[in-house]
Amino acid sequence: MSIDLVFPPAFILIAGAILLPILSRSLRPVILLGVPALTLAVIWSLDNGVLLEANFLGYGIELVESDNLRRLFATVFTLMTLVGGLFAYKQAKTVELSAAMAYAAGAVGVSFAGDLITLFLFWEFMALFSTVVVWSGGTEAARRAGIRYGIMHLVGGIILKLGIEGIAVQTGSVDIRALELGGFSTWMVFIGVLINAAAPPVSAWLADAYPESSSTGAVFLSAYTTKTAVLALVLLFPGESLLIWVGLYMIFYGIIYALMENDMRRILAYSIVNQVGFMVCGVGIGTELALNGVAAHAFSHIIYKALLLMSAGAVLHQTGVSKCTQLGGLYRTMPVTTICGIIGALAISSFPFTSGFISKSMISQSAAYGQLGFVWFCLVAASAGVFLHAGIKFPWFVFFQKDSGLRPKDPEWNMQAAMIIFSAICIGLGVFPELLYRFLPYPVDYVPYTADHLVSQFQLLLFAGLAFFVCLPLMKRTETIVLDIDYIYRRGLPWLGRKLAILREGVNDMLNDFVQGPGRRAAVFWIRYHGPDGPLARTWPTGSTVLWVAVMLIAILLGAMLF
Amino acid sequence: MSETPREQHLADEDKHWLVRSSTIRKLWIAFAIILGLTLVAQLFVHLHEYFVVDAVFGFYAAFGFFSCVAMVVVAKLLGLVLKQPDDFYDEH
Numbered sequence: 001m002s003i004d005l006v007f008p009p010a011f012i013l014i015a016g017a018i019l020l021p022i023l024s025r026s027l028r029p030v031i032l033l034g035v036p037a038l039t040l041a042v043i044w045s046l047d048n049g050v051l052l053e054a055n056f057l058g059y060g061i062e063l064v065e066s067d068n069l070r071r072l073f074a075t076v077f078t079l080m081t082l083v084g085g086l087f088a089y090k091q092a093k094t095v096e097l098s099a100a101m102a103y104a105a106g107a108v109g110v111s112f113a114g115d116l117i118t119l120f121l122f123w124e125f126m127a128l129f130s131t132v133v134v135w136s137g138g139t140e141a142a143r144r145a146g147i148r149y150g151i152m153h154l155v156g157g158i159i160l161k162l163g164i165e166g167i168a169v170q171t172g173s174v175d176i177r178a179l180e181l182g183g184f185s186t187w188m189v190f191i192g193v194l195i196n197a198a199a200p201p202v203s204a205w206l207a208d209a210y211p212e213s214s215s216t217g218a219v220f221l222s223a224y225t226t227k228t229a230v231l232a233l234v235l236l237f238p239g240e241s242l243l244i245w246v247g248l249y250m251i252f253y254g255i256i257y258a259l260m261e262n263d264m265r266r267i268l269a270y271s272i273v274n275q276v277g278f279m280v281c282g283v284g285i286g287t288e289l290a291l292n293g294v295a296a297h298a299f300s301h302i303i304y305k306a307l308l309l310m311s312a313g314a315v316l317h318q319t320g321v322s323k324c325t326q327l328g329g330l331y332r333t334m335p336v337t338t339i340c341g342i343i344g345a346l347a348i349s350s351f352p353f354t355s356g357f358i359s360k361s362m363i364s365q366s367a368a369y370g371q372l373g374f375v376w377f378c379l380v381a382a383s384a385g386v387f388l389h390a391g392i393k394f395p396w397f398v399f400f401q402k403d404s405g406l407r408p409k410d411p412e413w414n415m416q417a418a419m420i421i422f423s424a425i426c427i428g429l430g431v432f433p434e435l436l437y438r439f440l441p442y443p444v445d446y447v448p449y450t451a452d453h454l455v456s457q458f459q460l461l462l463f464a465g466l467a468f469f470v471c472l473p474l475m476k477r478t479e480t481i482v483l484d485i486d487y488i489y490r491r492g493l494p495w496l497g498r499k500l501a502i503l504r505e506g507v508n509d510m511l512n513d514f515v516q517g518p519g520r521r522a523a524v525f526w527i528r529y530h531g532p533d534g535p536l537a538r539t540w541p542t543g544s545t546v547l548w549v550a551v552m553l554i555a556i557l558l559g560a561m562l563f
Numbered sequence: 564m565s566e567t568p569r570e571q572h573l574a575d576e577d578k579h580w581l582v583r584s585s586t587i588r589k590l591w592i593a594f595a596i597i598l599g600l601t602l603v604a605q606l607f608v609h610l611h612e613y614f615v616v617d618a619v620f621g622f623y624a625a626f627g628f629f630s631c632v633a634m635v636v637v638a639k640l641l642g643l644v645l646k647q648p649d650d651f652y653d654e655h
Contacts, residue, residue, distance in 0.1 A: 255638075256634065256638045256641060259634065259635060259638035260638050260641065260642045260645065329582075331581070332579055368613040368614075373614050376613065376614060377614070377626075380623075380626060380627075380630075381626065381627075381630035381634075384626070384627040384628075384630050384631050385630065385631060385634050387631075388631045388634065388635070389634075403582070451608045452608055452609065452611050455601065455604045455605055455608045455610065456610055456617075456623045457623075458601045458604075459601045459602065459605070459621070459623035459624040459627065460624070460626070460627035461627065462594075462598055462601055462624075463598065463601075463623070463624040463625070463627040463628040463631075464627040464628065464630075464631045465594075466594070466598060466628060467627070467629075467631035467632050468631065470632070471631070471632060471635040474635050474636070475635060475639075478646065479648065479649050480647060480648060480649060481646070481647055481648075481649055481651055482642070482645050482646055482647075483644075483645045483646075483647055483651075484645075490652055491652070
């Protein structure tokens with residue numbers, strides 16, 4: 001079926017975001033489920049190619065351009081909105097739900113953006129409403145984190161815009177196509193996109209902001225910003241080898257920081273950076289298998305990561321606690337949450353028969369085919385590390401570990417239903433990879449289930465599990481946070497500000513001293529001669545003026561007569 | 564949400580079956596058997612060789628284990644410097 005498109009699919013979600021706070025609360029589930037469902041239907045009716053064009057500031061822009069890759073990303077973003085809405089609709093504030101839907105609209109808009117201007121507009125739309133989702137956490141910490149988050153993304157947006165304007169001026173075209181890194185403009189686009197991907201050196205924004213959102217907000221936040229950045233990288237910089245190293249850094253940064261972290265949602269936030277690192281690395285490798293792997297991994301990642309944050313959100317919602325030091329033993333009273341959390345944890349670890357296994361392995365396999373030895377060894381070590389920091393650490397410290405004395409029940413039915421749906425997708429895609437493979441951008445001739453692959457993956461993961469329990473004494477949780485680059489803007493800049501204030505006071509004092517000392521003496525002298533009563537400023541009587549004029553006249557007359 | 568006495572203080576037979584020491588011993592035995600099986604399986608399955616060492620017997624087991632230990636140790640050492648009390652950013 002094909003329809004004539006009169007507006008981008010993202011507009012449906014925007015309409016939903018506007019209707020949500022206006023209509024009565026009883027209609028909430030209808031909008032939260034109906035609007036994404038309708039959007040999905042429209043997305044799947046789109047043919048490939050440029051479907052909607054317009055004129056903007058003299059540039060021909062392509063509001064909707066569709067192909068397999070874009071459709072896949074738009075699909076998973078919308079699916080996330082649908083199931084996330086189910087998860088959140090009873091518990092979340094209206095402002096959060098509405099902002100989350102607008103945020104998703106931005107992500108879907110970026111997915112179909114055929115040119116850089118459209119991409120930028122939806123990009124900023126996401127920055128705006130994701131900040132609102134962070135703020136919906138409602139705490140002072142959330143307010144502050146939201147401001148930091150907003151500043152980071154607005155700065156990223158400005159950098160991106162600089163690049164886009166440069167490209168528009170230099171080439172006269174804003175069409176989205178693969179760019180060569182080189183020249184100021186392409187670098188600006190590259191950096192602007194990477195900021196949203198939580199690449200170094202600014203990876204810290206993600207783990208700083210997301211865990212301050214509400215128990216439902218983090219579920220939405222985990223899905224859109226970083227993955228639209230991954231899509232933009234696939235479209236703009238496929239095969240850019242620098243991305244391999246950026247990706248590897250993100251992978252190990254995520255693991256090491258997650259290992260040090262105590263807050264369960266912050267652990268999961270670091271593992272977003274880790275997983276996006278795999279995707280960024282895959283874009284850098286850039287072969288068809290690698291790019292297929294990136295698309296497949298983005299799809300399965302969004303679902304299992306949302307599932308993990310749903311189970312963490314359920315725990316937080318039921319207990320009000322998110323620190324591993326205060327959690328533990330919840331499997332007794334939260335069986336559904338525990339099982340769903342474990343399924344998400346297995347999927348993120350690429351355990352066989354889960355979605356992670358059939359997607360991430362394509363990326364590491366492409367490194368093997370490309371004979372990228374160092375990259376391949378890093379990716380394999382990191383796969384083991386994912387099991388360590390997310391696959392076991394998260395469920396172990398939250399649901400097992402010790403008896404914390406907490407006896408929360410499983411959450412309300414809608415939260416449970418959302419978790420069960422995503423768990424089913426994680427396993428379904430793992431068992432039937434064809435369901436996902438047929439929608440990938442390139443034809444797939446990759447077979448995930450070989451005896452070879454199963455044996456090597458089981459060895460790798462299970463011995464990583466052994467390492468976890470052997471090293472458990474080294475991983476005793478402490479009531480701590482982990483410093484990151486955000487130290488510079490949370491402590492360093494305020495410190496600099498105070499120092500500057502002190503410096504300003506110093507300069508002020510110096511000026512004061514000057515004014516009081518030599519300045520005053522100079523002023524007194526000045527005022528004596530030039531002041532209102534000074535001899536040089538006095539108003540002179542008319543008589544003396546006439547006398548002086550007469551003297552001058554005589555002088556001139558004498559001069560004229562003599563010469 | 565009611566606070567019940569923590570199980571750490573209970574006698575072993577009063578604990579949830581999953582955390583009794585007899586169960587934990589059985590779990591470790593089962594885990595050891597499974598680990599052994601993944602190694603034994605390699606005797607029957609030819610692993611594709613891309614980088615010479617990756618087809619060596621037990622490569623994935625050893626590489627997975629030691630890279631994880633290394634990551635934990637690195638995290639531990641970095642933690643000495645980077646970990647700060649929860650209220651670090653709340654002061655002043």
